[in-house]
Amino acid sequence: MLELYNGALDVAGILKRWYEEESKSNYGAFIPFIGTVREEDGIEGLSFDVYEPILKSWFETWQEKAKQKGAKLKMAHSVGDVPVHESSYISAVFSPKRRVALEMIEEFVEDFKASAPIWKYDLKNGKRVYAKERSTKIKGSGILYG
Amino acid sequence: MVKVEFLGPIAKEPVEIDAKTLKDVSEVLKQDESLKEWLETSAVAVNDKLVSSLDVALSDGDKVSLLPPVCGG
Numbered sequence: 001m002l003e004l005y006n007g008a009l010d011v012a013g014i015l016k017r018w019y020e021e022e023s024k025s026n027y028g029a030f031i032p033f034i035g036t037v038r039e040e041d042g043i044e045g046l047s048f049d050v051y052e053p054i055l056k057s058w059f060e061t062w063q064e065k066a067k068q069k070g071a072k073l074k075m076a077h078s079v080g081d082v083p084v085h086e087s088s089y090i091s092a093v094f095s096p097k098r099r100v101a102l103e104m105i106e107e108f109v110e111d112f113k114a115s116a117p118i119w120k121y122d123l124k125n126g127k128r129v130y131a132k133e134r135s136t137k138i139k140g141s142g143i144l145y146g
Numbered sequence: 147m148v149k150v151e152f153l154g155p156i157a158k159e160p161v162e163i164d165a166k167t168l169k170d171v172s173e174v175l176k177q178d179e180s181l182k183e184w185l186e187t188s189a190v191a192v193n194d195k196l197v198s199s200l201d202v203a204l205s206d207g208d209k210v211s212l213l214p215p216v217c218g219g
Contacts, residue, residue: 035219049154051213053194077218089219109219118218119154130155135215138189140198144172144212145185 002059003076004050008086018074018092027072027094029101033109035089037082044123045083046131051117058116062108071095071104075112081123115139148208150175156184156214163210168192169200171210188212 003014011034019030037046059075066073071093078088091108095101115138120131148165152158158181165171168190175181190197191211192204204210 048218050218051153051211054191054196054211054213057194112218114216116216116218117153117213118216119214120217120219121155131217132155132215135217137187137215138196138213140196141189141213141215142186143190143198143200144168144175144188145182146172146200 001074002056003074004052004079005076006080007078008082009076009078009088009090011087011090014076014090015092022072022094025072025094027096029095029098030092031098031101031105032090032092033105034087036087037084039084041122042124043084044126045081045086046088047081047121047123047128048078048088049119049121050077050079054117062111066093066095066104069095069100069104071100073104073108077118147206148204148210150210150212152184152212154214154216156181156188156212165204167200167204168197168202168210171204172200184212184214188214 015032063073073093075091082088093101093104114136121128122131147162149160150163151160163171163174175185192202193209
């Protein structure tokens, strides 16, 4: 399940709902990852662009991978502006036993960082500045240049 | 004609290009100096599927998307 929200995420509400949705699914482990916007370099917050069609297929590929291990993934992400100390990203793995979930949350979050079609901007002095230095080229980038 | 769209920070309006393959798209876009950096660093999708080679045949109405470096979360 992939959820996109305008602005900051309601962390407590989303986690509560996810917990309740799976409370009778017989999963032994529920591991959430919550990303919070940190106050640094004088930013007022972060802002995000999301390209939904490719994000959706990327997520579905991961969900299939999880399913093969008896696990389930959930993810929520912000679109637009998110102030400091608020959350822009939550993901979670549910699995029958802890090992699968512990390994998958790491792999999933790392691949999310490297592949999910989401662009981040710093909000500074009311301006939106692309976080170029912190961004990662998607695998296979640059073919049009060759 | 194929439609080329520029995602995220590239901040450029979509363009229509007469192209039979991705190589044709590459040739046209390379003429735009403002796109040079983005061509070097962007991934490419055809009809929302990422591709890894320029030898992709295109049909009328196809959508080509440029995806610059990402940073979710």
